[in-house]
Amino acid sequence: xxxxxxxxxxxxxxxxxxxxxxGELALNDCSRPILIIEKELSxxxxxxxxxxFSYSSVNxxxxxxxxxxxxxxxxxxxxxxxxxxxxxxxxxxGMDLFASLLKEINLALKNRCLPKRIMSxxxxxxxxxxxxxxxxxxxxxxxxEESISINQFFSLMVIDSITTKASSKETTQTAQLAYFISExxxxxxxxxxxxxIGFLEAAKKAAILSLSRKKISTKIAFQTAxxxxxxxxxxxxxxxxxxxxxxxxxxxQFSHNKNxxxxxxxxxxxFTPAPKYYEFFAPVKIVSGKQVLEAIPDELRRLNAxxxxxxxxxxxxxxxxxxxxxxxxxxxxxxxxxxxxxxxxSDIQCVERLAAIYKEKKCDSIxxxxxxxxxxxxxxxxxxxxxxxxxxxxxxGSYTVRKKxxxxxxxxxxxxxxxxxxxxxxxxxxxxxxxxxxxSWFLLPDVAILDSRITLTLPAHLTAATGMDxxxxxxxxxxxxxQNRASHDQALIAIKKIFDNxxxxxxDPQNETARLEMAVASTMAGIAFSNSMVxxxxxxxxxxxxxxxxxxxxxxxxxLPYGLEYNLxxxxxxxxxxxxxxxxxxxxxxxxxxxxxAFIDEVRALAKRINQLTNGDFPxxxxxxxxxxxxxxxxxxxxxxxxxxAMNDGSIFYSPxxxxxxxxxxxxxxxxxxxxxxHTKLKKGHQ
Amino acid sequence: xxxxTYPIALPQKRFKRFYLSLFFMIVRKGLQAAYRxxxxxxxxxxxxxxxxxxxxxxxxxxxxxxxxxxTGKGRKNLSYEGNFNRNPGYPCNLILQIKSIESAFQIFTxxxxxxxxxxYSRFIVNGSLEEACxxxxxxxxxxxxxxxxxxxxxxxxxxESFKHKHSLRFKIYLRILFS
Numbered sequence: 083x084x085x086x087x088x089x090x091x092x093x094x095x096x097x098x099x100x101x102x103x104x105g106e107l108a109l110n111d112c113s114r115p116i117l118i119i120e121k122e123l124s125x126x127x128x129x130x131x132x133x134x135f136s137y138s139s140v141n142x143x144x145x146x147x148x149x150x151x152x153x154x155x156x157x158x159x160x161x162x163x164x165x166x167x168x169x170x171x172x173x174x175x176g177m178d179l180f181a182s183l184l185k186e187i188n189l190a191l192k193n194r195c196l197p198k199r200i201m202s203x204x205x206x207x208x209x210x211x212x213x214x215x216x217x218x219x220x221x222x223x224x225x226x227e228e229s230i231s232i233n234q235f236f237s238l239m240v241i242d243s244i245t246t247k248a249s250s251k252e253t254t255q256t257a258q259l260a261y262f263i264s265e266x267x268x269x270x271x272x273x274x275x276x277x278x279i280g281f282l283e284a285a286k287k288a289a290i291l292s293l294s295r296k297k298i299s300t301k302i303a304f305q306t307a308x309x310x311x312x313x314x315x316x317x318x319x320x321x322x323x324x325x326x327x328x329x330x331x332x333x334x335q336f337s338h339n340k341n342x343x344x345x346x347x348x349x350x351x352x353f354t355p356a357p358k359y360y361e362f363f364a365p366v367k368i369v370s371g372k373q374v375l376e377a378i379p380d381e382l383r384r385l386n387a388x389x390x391x392x393x394x395x396x397x398x399x400x401x402x403x404x405x406x407x408x409x410x411x412x413x414x415x416x417x418x419x420x421x422x423x424x425x426x427x428s429d430i431q432c433v434e435r436l437a438a439i440y441k442e443k444k445c446d447s448i449x450x451x452x453x454x455x456x457x458x459x460x461x462x463x464x465x466x467x468x469x470x471x472x473x474x475x476x477x478x479g480s481y482t483v484r485k486k487x488x489x490x491x492x493x494x495x496x497x498x499x500x501x502x503x504x505x506x507x508x509x510x511x512x513x514x515x516x517x518x519x520x521x522s523w524f525l526l527p528d529v530a531i532l533d534s535r536i537t538l539t540l541p542a543h544l545t546a547a548t549g550m551d552x553x554x555x556x557x558x559x560x561x562x563x564x565q566n567r568a569s570h571d572q573a574l575i576a577i578k579k580i581f582d583n584x585x586x587x588x589x590d591p592q593n594e595t596a597r598l599e600m601a602v603a604s605t606m607a608g609i610a611f612s613n614s615m616v617x618x619x620x621x622x623x624x625x626x627x628x629x630x631x632x633x634x635x636x637x638x639x640x641x642l643p644y645g646l647e648y649n650l651x652x653x654x655x656x657x658x659x660x661x662x663x664x665x666x667x668x669x670x671x672x673x674x675x676x677x678x679x680a681f682i683d684e685v686r687a688l689a690k691r692i693n694q695l696t697n698g699d700f701p702x703x704x705x706x707x708x709x710x711x712x713x714x715x716x717x718x719x720x721x722x723x724x725x726x727x728a729m730n731d732g733s734i735f736y737s738p739x740x741x742x743x744x745x746x747x748x749x750x751x752x753x754x755x756x757x758x759x760x761h762t763k764l765k766k767g768h769q
Numbered sequence: 770x771x772x773x774t775y776p777i778a779l780p781q782k783r784f785k786r787f788y789l790s791l792f793f794m795i796v797r798k799g800l801q802a803a804y805r806x807x808x809x810x811x812x813x814x815x816x817x818x819x820x821x822x823x824x825x826x827x828x829x830x831x832x833x834x835x836x837x838x839x840t841g842k843g844r845k846n847l848s849y850e851g852n853f854n855r856n857p858g859y860p861c862n863l864i865l866q867i868k869s870i871e872s873a874f875q876i877f878t879x880x881x882x883x884x885x886x887x888x889y890s891r892f893i894v895n896g897s898l899e900e901a902c903x904x905x906x907x908x909x910x911x912x913x914x915x916x917x918x919x920x921x922x923x924x925x926x927x928x929e930s931f932k933h934k935h936s937l938r939f940k941i942y943l944r945i946l947f948s
Contacts, residue, residue, distance in 0.1 A: 098871045101871040104829075105828060105869065129780055132779055137828075138869065139829040141777070144772055144773065146770060146771070146773075147770070155770050166774070563885065563888040564887075564888035564889070730899040731902070732901070734902060735888070735905070736888060767927030
């Protein structure tokens with residue numbers, strides 16, 4: 083049984099978010115947008131919509147004012163799009179008008195009246211009805227089924243406090259609608275992909291938060307309600323699910339029944355406050371379940387790929403794992419090349435060699451089966467083969483890759499890196515002793531396949547290390563300064579799954595159900611940290627790993643409790659919420675710090691139990707870590723050097739508490755012999 | 770339906786632009802002065818390349834500057850290499866771009882600290898992470914040096930006072946005024 087999930091829309095939500103819109107268009111190489119403004123909007127909103135493009139690199143080539151009462155305007159708009167040769171449309175409209183226009187334009191796209199590569203952004207101005215929501219979700223579903231994804235159509239949704247000013251009545255109605263939709267979808271949870279369930283949780287919590295409106299302003303409540311509508315929308319993008327026609331009558335009943343509405347307010351509120359601004363984007367199609375490798379041929383056909391290059395680990399090749407899907411290729415798909423020799427750290431020479439083979443064998447897509455380095459190598463090869471010229475170095479850095487790359491299907495063989503859903507690729511340049519960092523949405527694979535069979539043979543110590551890495555991704559994304567409500571709930575579910583299944587897979591490696599849960603948790607944690615970033619634990623682990631070459635997962639596991647202790651005074655609320663999720667029976671209401679400390683103890687206890695289960699192969703302190711020769715992998719004299727290196731890691735910015743060299747030394751000293759952090763030696767920031 | 774085509778008159782944001790231009794000038798001159806007088810900032814910038822050049826700009830066509838390390842007359846010096854927007858091809862080791870004039874206004878009116886701005890994706894950073902981390906630490910130190918405690922607390926994650934802060938501040942302000 084398999085479940086799928088895909089949501090190609092990027093959300094920009096919160097204070098001054100709308101002003102990022104021209105930049106987003108520029109990053110997608112859109113230079114000729116047309117701006118469609120609803121006539122009924124207030125003059126302030128109209129001015130704001132135009133003002134977005136002041137001092138921006140992208141200027142609208144036309145502004146069209148339309149009324150929500152005008153009929154058959156879509157045809158005129160389509161004619162305008164063709165006449166003006168536009169490459170993007172920005173809608174500054176309410177939900178009803180947007181939904182009806184989108185439906186018509188989508189129809190024109192399907193009938194090939196328009197070129198398929200048109201980016202569409204919706205600047206949300208006001209609330210909408212159940213009908214418009216259902217129209218939007220059906221359009222989204224059509225888009226996905228026709229594999230129109232990133233950089234193509236309906237790619238951006240902007241909920242900004244400037245344009246979404248709403249009355250109290252509108253806010254309440256939108257929040258009620260959002261709550262109603264998330265409640266209706268709840269009954270279909272069993273059919274849903276776990277990632278969709280994460281969004282459903284987020285939608286419901288956001289709706290309850292905005293309906294209760296105890297601490298937040300009307301403006302934020304309205305935004306939250308709209309966000310929850312969006313999350314629900316993304317769930318309905320799941321192919322197997324849609325709102326039933328009877329929903330309309332039930333909605334009428336719900337919106338007029340005050341008792342039902344009052345019962346919503348009694349539900350427990352989420353603890354963690356919504357951030358003032360966030361961006362969220364997770365467009366990878368996720369196919370998870372048992373025996374889902376067999377879905378690869380269909381996915382290749384959907385992506386119009388006929389000659390894939392397979393990059394896989396030697397063990398995958400030896401076990402004939404590729405036969406699971408290649409036997410279903412038929413006459414229309416042929417394997418271009420199978421490559422098994424990829425170095426432990428993705429390497430620039432290897433990427434160039436594979437790109438040359440790809441071109442020589444006339445491949446048109448890549449299937450990457452392996453851990454983080456294999457997926458990173460595949461992303462690197464995809465950059466080179468999708469651009470007619472240039473070296474890999476030309477595309478290093480942030481958002482230098484700005485075009486849709488060739489199809490890439492990722493099949494992770496470890497449950498930890500989350501590389502199948504992250505926008506980053508790290509490739510080593512051994513000749514110059516440096517690492518090249520590539521960051522772009524276009525690096526994201528088209529499909530991530532999570533098959534329960536693929537991780538069955540992973541050794542216990544690697545299972546433990548990668549599992550703890552995934553746990554850290556999830557926890558750090560919750561406490562990060564860039565945390566947001568969408569990634570927050572993905573992370574909470576991932577943490578619960580890891581606590582429930584990590585020990586099971588170490589004790590019984592052949593437990594397919596637990597293996598699948600771990601794979602899904604790792605992907606959900608990947609989605610969470612890709613949007614919320616990681617903090618001080620990764621800062622320390624990157625620095626220590628760079629100097630001592632200790633495995634990343636082991637370092638993460640050692641530093642995790644210390645990183646949480648270090649940030650305890652600033653993240654107690656978040657840790658409290660996590661503790662409520664993983665140990666509801668031990669949770670004590672109104673004892674935030676106590677619960678947070680109890681959670682840190684749980685993390686320590688988990689690491690110790692894993693240490694015993696792996697017969698000490700999985701270390702708990704830095705001095706226990708051994709290298710391949712069985713000698714200590716790190717010396718205590720290396721501590722100052724590691725602390726200094728930690729100051730230059732990018733993740734340091736996302737830690738709630740500032741990290742300085744003396745504090746990094748204190749963390750390293752404590753992690754060396756496994757003692758608790760001495761809080762008297764640590765300073766506390768004010769923000 | 771009414772369609773207006775190019776040229777389209779877009780709202781002007783003269784006050785925000787003026788404020789940011791002034792602030793960028795103070796930051797630029799402040800950096801030059803602080804590199805001369807503050808040992809902590811000297812230590813940070815000395816750890817970077819000998820010919821390190823940094824470009825800072827507000828997208829698009831907002832205020833900007835390029836500063837380059839140089840050693841003239843035996844003194845530590847950050848030379849002003851002109852407006853980044855007019856020399857987009859200048860070989861900078863690090864380019865720090867703020868995504869929009871509104872985002873820059875949020876950060877430089879201290880409604881958001883630099884760390885929060887980074888968390889809210891207000892920046893695009895091109896260059897090595899190491900250099901970016903160092904430069905942002907320098908900017909935070911400069912804000913502590915230039916701003917009164919109450920405002921500086923809004924701009925940085927952790928406010929740490931240090932010895933001779935007032936005399937250093939006096940020197941830097943004098944240099945900003947008379948350079």
